Amino acid sequence: MPIFNYKAKDKYGVPIEGIMEAAAASAVASRLSGMGYTPVSIAEEETSALNNLEDFLSKYTSVKTEEMIVFIRQLSVIIGAGVPLLESLEAVYDQVASKRFKKIVLNIRREIEGGSSFSDALAREPKIFPPVFTSMVKAGEKAGILSEVLERLANLLERDYDNLQKIKSATRYPVIVIAALVIAFIIVVTFIIPRFSALYSAFKTELPLPTRILLGINFVIRNYFFAIIAGISVLAYSIKKVLQTERGKTFWDRFALSVPIFGILVSKLSLARFCRMLAAMLKSGIPVVEGLSITKNTVDNRIISNVISNIEEEVIRGGSLSEPMRGSKIFPPIAIQMVAIGEKAGALEGMLEKVADYFDRDADYMIKNLTPLLEPLLILMLAFLVTLLALGVFLPMWDMVKFIKS
Missing domain, CATH: 3.10.20 (Ubiquitin-like (UB roll))
Known part of the structure; x- marks a missing residue:
């Protein structure tokens, strides 16, 4: 329109x-x-042809997390200053950069103008605003603390975004090194080794094992390159389809938790997110059971999500939050003790935030030390490939020198 x-x-x-x-x-x-x-x-x-093209492309682009954080924070500040919601949305609209997000903000305004509440308008954009978002906004509307709730949501999104950027930064160096090694290996095997093979065969001597391995790899790449690409594509597609099933997702999530270093990091980040979101929802006036029901769906790992479901069932039956945590084997003892103290003292929200801070500190420490932890593995890979290439190229040359001398 x-x-x-x-x-x-x-x-x-x-x-x-x-x-x-x-x-x-x-x-x-x-x-x-x-x-x-x-x-x-x-x-x-x-509108121009260019604008129409931009509108078409905007349907297939997602809203950036940074843009969402800025939008929520600005809206929180303006509403906190006493500006009505519709006027606040209009003021924030001018600061939105992407066409897709502008259209979403317009739709929200239109829904509110038509009599919908802010939370109901957000709920009509589930791909952009998840249930935890709309539930907290709804609670904030009822309690008259919408500005505070939006500030909490901005903080939650910012925390998730910061963690993701830290992981990307920590893994960038290892990924670049591995990619460079693979490219160098392929270049040597594809272009350099074949030039030596004709020379080696002229002397009619048996080639050393490392050279035969490299020539074998070269033969496979030259003769079955497209078959390899097709096979990798089919395998990737099959894995993607399997991982879209419930059993496949559960298997992958269990495997992710069992991977050394990364499994512990995934666990700590997921638990930190769960505790922080539950604390934010409780502070917004949402009951514990409803908060657990919503937050379990915000945790990406199904194994941890199932643990939260068990905690939810126990709380529904009248139990405490800390007891099922103790039997889950995922929460460390110190986190369980802190939650138990928070329940007894009637300060569960504050204690959950402290538990989230505890997990975040541990995760930050692991992320900072991720590159040093991966360096020994990278050195071993580098040593193996360099040794294989060196032996594959130079051993036959030494054999040729011996052959010529004899």
Whole structure:
């Protein structure tokens, strides 16, 4: 639908202006009149072929986390200053960069103008605003603390984003080194080794094992390259399909937790996210059972999500939060003790935040030491490949020298 820029006056004659998405200018005028405004001017935004192409492409692009954080934080500040929600959304709209997100904000405004609550409007965009988001906003609307709730949500998103960036930064060096090794190995095997093979065969001597291995790899690459690519593609597609099934996802999540170093890191980050989100929901006035029901779906790992489901069932039966944690074997004793103390003292939200901080500190320490931990493995890989290449190239040369001398 086209977008219209409008100017109007409220019942006191105060001029207002904004934007609205509608089928026609008459629909904009009708909606403004229904809101108690007197339309002054309504003009459709000009569109070009380039804009139409951008609109089409925007449907297939996702909203960046950084943009979402800025949007929520700005909205929190403006609402906290006493500005009405619709005007706050209009003010934030001008700061939104992506076409896709602009369209989403427009849709939210339109829903609110039509009588929907803010949380209901967000719920109609489930791919952008997950249940934990809409539930906290709904609780914030009821309690009259929407600005505070939005600030908590921005903090949660920012924490997740920071952790992801730290992991990317820590793994960037190992990934670059491994990629460089693989490329160098392929270049040597594909272009350098074949040049020596003709020379080696002229002397009719048996080639050393490392050279035969490299020549074998070269033969496979030259003769079965497309078959290898096709096989890898089929295998990747099959694995993707299997991992989309419930059993496949469960198997992968269990495997992820069992991988040395990375498994512990995944566990700590998932538990930190769970504790922090549950604390934020409890602070927003959401009951424990409802909070557990929502937060279990925000944890990416199914094994940990199943543990949270068991905790939820125990709490529904009237049990405490700490007891099922003790039997899960995922939460460390210190975290269980802190939650138990928080329950007894009636300060569960605050204690859950401290537990989340504990997990985050451990995860930060592991991320900082990730590269030093992986360096021995990289050195071993480098030593193996360099040794194989060196022996594959130089051993036959030594044999040729001996052959010539004899």
